[in-house]
Amino acid sequence: DDGTTGSGTAVIPDTDTSTGATGTTSEPTSGTPTGATTDEPTTTSGDTTTDTTTGGPIEPPAYDQWITVPLEGAVCGNGSQYKIFVNWHEGAKDLLVMLEPGGACWDFDTCSGKADLGAAHPDGVPDDLLYDPLTKNLSPLMRRDVEGLTQDWNLVFLPYCTGDVHTGNNVIVYQDPEGVEPDLEFHHNGHNNVMAATDWMAAQFPGTDRLFVTGCSAGGAGALINYHFFRSRIDAQRGYLMDDSGPIFPSGGWSAKLHEKIRSSWNVDSVFGELPRGYEIDDDFGVLNTHLADLYPDDRLSTVFFQRDFNYSRYSYERFYPDMTKEKILEYWAEDTDLMTALYDPHPNMAYYLPYWRDLNDSHCVSIISYLDTEIEEQGVDLGDFIETLLDDDKPLVNYRESVQPDEDN
Template sequence: APSTGAVCGNGSQYKFFVNRVPNTRNTIIYMEGGGACWDYGSCSGQSGIRGARNPNGIPDDYMGLLSPATSLVSPFVVRVHPWSSVKTQNWNMVYVPYCTGDVYTGDKVAVYSDPSGQNAPLVWHHNGARNTRAVVAWLKNNLPRPTQMLSTGCSAGGTGSFNSYAHVRRDMAPTRGFLINDSGPTFDAPAGANLALYPSRLLHTQIRSAWGLDQGPLPYLAGELPGFDGNNLGTLYGSLSAKLPGDRLGHTHFWQDLNYSAYSYERFFPEIVNAPDQATKEALIHAKWAVDTARLNQKLQTLPNFGGYFPQYRALNESHCTTIVDFNHGDIQERSLQLGHFINSVLNGQGAVLDASETSDAADRAKPPNLIYQLVDSL
């Protein structure tokens, strides 16, 4: 509602969707994915540039069956999925749309000039942090305190569920709390660090400024998590783990992800911008992603309540997001593991959360074509 200050990037009214179930207090909060933006081209929805979802706001019928990209995005939010089941399908569902281009973290009104000079400047509300707080305030006032609560999402929604988890969990106060960040990593990138070792540093520098992170969101996070260092956003993993030792937390993404990785490096490194061909560009992106992913994989192995699950490749959506469409083909064949084993370890397990990482993509690439994945990619 306007009184909460919740607006989309274009200034239109923000909306979210709740589907309740009788006789349960268990609740899943699903944060939608959809890119990121930090300049005129990416925030205006210009073609040819990786931008952010819903630059024109959220329509009232956003969750209708004519919108399969929302209503059928993941088994987490499909009540009756034909082959992927998870206990959250019987819970209250909160679907949090994405329309601010700031992975639910920004707190800044930006004015982006058109580089061509042909159009008026774009006034853009990077309002994700306030929108998330408004959603939680409504939920706290209108839903019972959850017995179990899962916060999850893919891509920007994974990042958003991760970045907001400490405060969402504090305010919703579930008896048992769970987090699954699907393909929205916040990598280590200390200020001033060597780019060869910390290739996400340029992205983090860009978004801190564009989204106003240092002016409110990061101090707000540090106030809740004593171990969080605002000069290195990747310290969120360890600080969240230490703050909530009784919660079961998980992170998953593909080693061969070519989407979040492209956002992370593509526009920041001259050798990628000027690569002579697409294959060279992709190889350079993959190499930087591997550096960041290897460090995150090692870090999560030291955190008993924060598992990491890193399969190699899936022929869907540029190997981006393990939990969209279905839970299939996120397997780690060398350990006879399926993605479902990891999800089950987070939601139903005891002791340390499962850690697993795949070393080769050969078995994944040898699989026969998946007609459903081909159809989704063609849409």
């Protein structure tokens, strides 16, 4: 994909630079759902299966409830069927795409579940995932029963079961370093699943007004890394991104070893090779942030996270540097944050929101559960205010970084 389709037209420089190698296994799939199902009986009129001849939209089986949609050819890490969850709202022209969080894996211990740090849904995605209260109420942005900016939008939830922040393009066999357990074949198929979902959404939601792509943790990283593919394929007039607690830091900092590891385990070079000509990513993953800002100058792009996040920071450094303590990990996190904010500051269509600490989930994921304790008191804003500005094209974006709060996180 050259990024020139749909209303989200990318700005492609006039250059002869080669596009680089494209991963053959991440070519667009049809995204045709093998069926659309609900956990409870639903009475609908009209056809509830995709017209595979025209690729046209399906008739929503129901409004304002979650519908399970398996995607043909899309698989989880264990090779089982991948599926997405869709919540139509009658008459809606805006679309929220939420990518699920859930850790990451890149070796035998993390992908087999032996390690303390691992990834979500190693046994695949259950059909009733969105009937689980924790998942259903993951974010105020996903809820119909809470007054909010996206309450009346169409909603699509992309589960996470590939251990690769929705970004991998590799089938790999991991071997037990102790030689005890059998080999583990793992499908880091996240990018292909995203492409299948995106093709399905492009057919299902033509003529979208606003497209808001977000997620937290692995979902946040996946939202940013795949934003170009969502934006260039889904016909939307305006685009918005909020990467919550899954920052892609510059590789010149402490995240370099993580980037090197996932480069080999997940084959992310093949994904980056699909970016438009002139926007290649070689040694520095962090330039993806500014590439997106340049590709989509009229879109509004953001990253949010807590400065004392002790979850994503552990994934970033704990397995790559010796003798890691909490304070050392958070010191590395702060230094990488400095590099990231320096990238963002010159760009008027990019913004960050960085509160200090919250006594919930190790200060990980700002947008989950509620916006309680997400405020930056010294500037009189909370995450809800930041999102309201993000989605308001008439307001300039503002960067927020809370000062160190010495009485917090003791």
